[in-house]
Amino acid sequence: MKAPPIDVSPVPSPCVDVCRIDAVSGWCEGCYRTLDEIAAWSRLDDGAKRAVWLQLEQRCAARAEPAR
Secondary structure (H helix, E strand, O other), X not given: OOOOOOOOOOOOOOOOOOOOEOOOOOEEOOXXXXXXXXXXXXXXXXXXXXXXXXXXXXXXXXXXXXXX
């Protein structure tokens, strides 16, 4: 998952229409957002949306790491 460029406005939703919340992580299995982030998305300003995108990249990378 790659964040949109910094100068893009409006910031697109990361939703990919796979809406299942993982019980362990609390993240959507499609976009890696939490329920709170999903619910707040339409009210966030572009800066806050970009901050969420950065977190999503980190979560996606963490999910891809093999279990230890």
